[in-house]
Amino acid sequence: MKLQNRPLFFGALIAAVIVFLALFGPSLAPHDPMATNRSFVYAGVSYGGPPLRALPPLTSPEFPLGHDRISRDVLSRLLWAVRPTLLLCGMAAVLRMLIGVGVGLLIGAFGSRLAGLVDLLLSLSGAIPSLLLAMAVVLFRPNAAGLPLFLVALTALGWIPTAVLVQNRVRLIMRSPFIESAVAVGQRRWGIFTRHVMPQIWPLVPLLLASELSAVTLLIAELGYLGLYLGGAFIYADYVSDFGPPDFLIPQQSRPELGQMLSDFFGQLNRTPWEPIFAGVLVVLMLIGWTLLSEGLRRELDVTRPGLWRRWRARRSPPSR
Amino acid sequence: MLRLLMRRVLLLLLLVPLLNAAGYVYAMRAQPLVYDSFGKVVHFQDGQMVTHVGAVEQPSLTSQYVDYLRQGLAGDWGLDRIPVRRFALASGQLLGITLLVVVLLGPLCGLLALNRRTRRVRPSAVSLFALGSSLPGFFLATLAMWLLVVGKRQGWYTARGYLIPIQGMGFDKHMILPVAVLALRPVMYVAGVTAGLLEHELQQDYVQVARSKGLRWGQVLRRHAFPNVRATTLVALGQALQFVIGGLILIEPLFDWRGIGWLLVAVFFDNRRSYANEFIMNEHLLAVLLPLFGVVMLLVDTLPRVLAYALDTRLEQRSHA
Numbered sequence: 001m002k003l004q005n006r007p008l009f010f011g012a013l014i015a016a017v018i019v020f021l022a023l024f025g026p027s028l029a030p031h032d033p034m035a036t037n038r039s040f041v042y043a044g045v046s047y048g049g050p051p052l053r054a055l056p057p058l059t060s061p062e063f064p065l066g067h068d069r070i071s072r073d074v075l076s077r078l079l080w081a082v083r084p085t086l087l088l089c090g091m092a093a094v095l096r097m098l099i100g101v102g103v104g105l106l107i108g109a110f111g112s113r114l115a116g117l118v119d120l121l122l123s124l125s126g127a128i129p130s131l132l133l134a135m136a137v138v139l140f141r142p143n144a145a146g147l148p149l150f151l152v153a154l155t156a157l158g159w160i161p162t163a164v165l166v167q168n169r170v171r172l173i174m175r176s177p178f179i180e181s182a183v184a185v186g187q188r189r190w191g192i193f194t195r196h197v198m199p200q201i202w203p204l205v206p207l208l209l210a211s212e213l214s215a216v217t218l219l220i221a222e223l224g225y226l227g228l229y230l231g232g233a234f235i236y237a238d239y240v241s242d243f244g245p246p247d248f249l250i251p252q253q254s255r256p257e258l259g260q261m262l263s264d265f266f267g268q269l270n271r272t273p274w275e276p277i278f279a280g281v282l283v284v285l286m287l288i289g290w291t292l293l294s295e296g297l298r299r300e301l302d303v304t305r306p307g308l309w310r311r312w313r314a315r316r317s318p319p320s321r
Numbered sequence: 322m323l324r325l326l327m328r329r330v331l332l333l334l335l336l337v338p339l340l341n342a343a344g345y346v347y348a349m350r351a352q353p354l355v356y357d358s359f360g361k362v363v364h365f366q367d368g369q370m371v372t373h374v375g376a377v378e379q380p381s382l383t384s385q386y387v388d389y390l391r392q393g394l395a396g397d398w399g400l401d402r403i404p405v406r407r408f409a410l411a412s413g414q415l416l417g418i419t420l421l422v423v424v425l426l427g428p429l430c431g432l433l434a435l436n437r438r439t440r441r442v443r444p445s446a447v448s449l450f451a452l453g454s455s456l457p458g459f460f461l462a463t464l465a466m467w468l469l470v471v472g473k474r475q476g477w478y479t480a481r482g483y484l485i486p487i488q489g490m491g492f493d494k495h496m497i498l499p500v501a502v503l504a505l506r507p508v509m510y511v512a513g514v515t516a517g518l519l520e521h522e523l524q525q526d527y528v529q530v531a532r533s534k535g536l537r538w539g540q541v542l543r544r545h546a547f548p549n550v551r552a553t554t555l556v557a558l559g560q561a562l563q564f565v566i567g568g569l570i571l572i573e574p575l576f577d578w579r580g581i582g583w584l585l586v587a588v589f590f591d592n593r594r595s596y597a598n599e600f601i602m603n604e605h606l607l608a609v610l611l612p613l614f615g616v617v618m619l620l621v622d623t624l625p626r627v628l629a630y631a632l633d634t635r636l637e638q639r640s641h642a
Binding site: 006007010120123124126127128129130131132135136139140141214218221222225226227262265269273276277280283284287288290291292295 | 328329332336340347350351444447448451452454455456457459460463464467470563566567570571585586589590614615616618619622
């Protein structure tokens, strides 16, 4: 069978892999993501926390992706990190989409006077980079930056383009001749809305969700890179001598999360550059997955293209006489 | 077009005081994330480190802002020690070259992505655009910098130094990496939009007629298809340029390019570099930087839109409808 909609196929495949990792990653992790291996010896060489060298990737079969800078297993941390990141992405994307679709539907159907307000909001939101706003929200009270603050930061502007898109779509549908016919036969406004308008909006939802996921993942990665990620931190101390103050004090995040693993690249450049690179590759894979899924769904919904769903329906429908 | 211009001017008049007030109030109210050597949060007031917040009786925020405005209108915006113009000029250089690259390469890549036989976008181009739009600029930059560092350590290139400078400013080869990283995503976005629009246009009957009359591929594109998508491509170009400006926040600190993005990050974070401490949560600086960012973002969206309306009057009619 020739693959007609490749972006949809590959996007769905990558999304399935990401969801699988989020569900079963922690069970597949070979080691505890928090455990440090301070005195790991392989092939006669000692690896460990500072001042020893960190274990590089593809050196030991026990730790295929090596250690991070305080000797924790990078593979296990990556497998654990997908779940919280995807949960945060999912929550923020669903929230953005729900607000956007809800506001867009209401204004499109009932509030033509409010449409100007949404347009104004869109123009205002275009004047502020979303990363800048998210950064400002999280840094307003950095010591209290929990899930609610992150959700506000990720959602604050993101819902507006969705609302405008849905509103325009609803207004377009409301001007169609079949709506005029429904009004002429005496259907109520709410009935027209639920029976004729909403069914034409639902197919957009997966497409909007995929593009929101892509936008949110990128924002989380950018915030993480700047050192703003969800969860607390602790200070890792290592002693070279038996007494006196610790020789190394490194702030470390307790639970693995992809944004956190991307942070402090320059701090890790000399010791363990592979940790942010592996985390970055995983983030890029997620972004490619969502982008391809969104593009594939857009193509599937494009009536001028020979889509999978339309071919299947055409095969099932009896030939016209 | 006049209506659009009027709306944008009004928006500008609304945006500048709004962002100025927001920046001032934010800097006064936010708690900067700066720790002293004992791990305690350090507070700043007017750019100076203070040990006891609230120990001195402060006038109300409103009266402080009114005083600030009064001084500002008298010509003193509190930025005597900070050369904002020099920072803006540095960002302007980077932006100018990047915009040029995006404007030239974006539509060109879109044209090259089309398959002459099927008159559809090549599947490989779709994947390439998805990959390009998904690659976060900061990750690409860190990968490139890491590769250059590794290359230097391995002695891949001469002892004169790095192949391309990995950090620093200059209107020379210092621009290569920042421009490449800033331009990649917008170029791919514009190329994707151009290719998608052209694909739709090339399926129209008039193109079929033009082909059947014997017009060559280039003539069909140049005379018929491209003029119909030119205006919409310009609008997409405006959006892509907003990505570039948003990207400055991450890319400038990464390459130590002392521009507006670098300055903005220095206001939010204690990056412990040279004279960065006088920037942190500096209300005078934030109150100027936010409107500056907003105005530039709005202008790069408005100018292509005005040009698009001038090129294709159908766009204006559609927007009124």
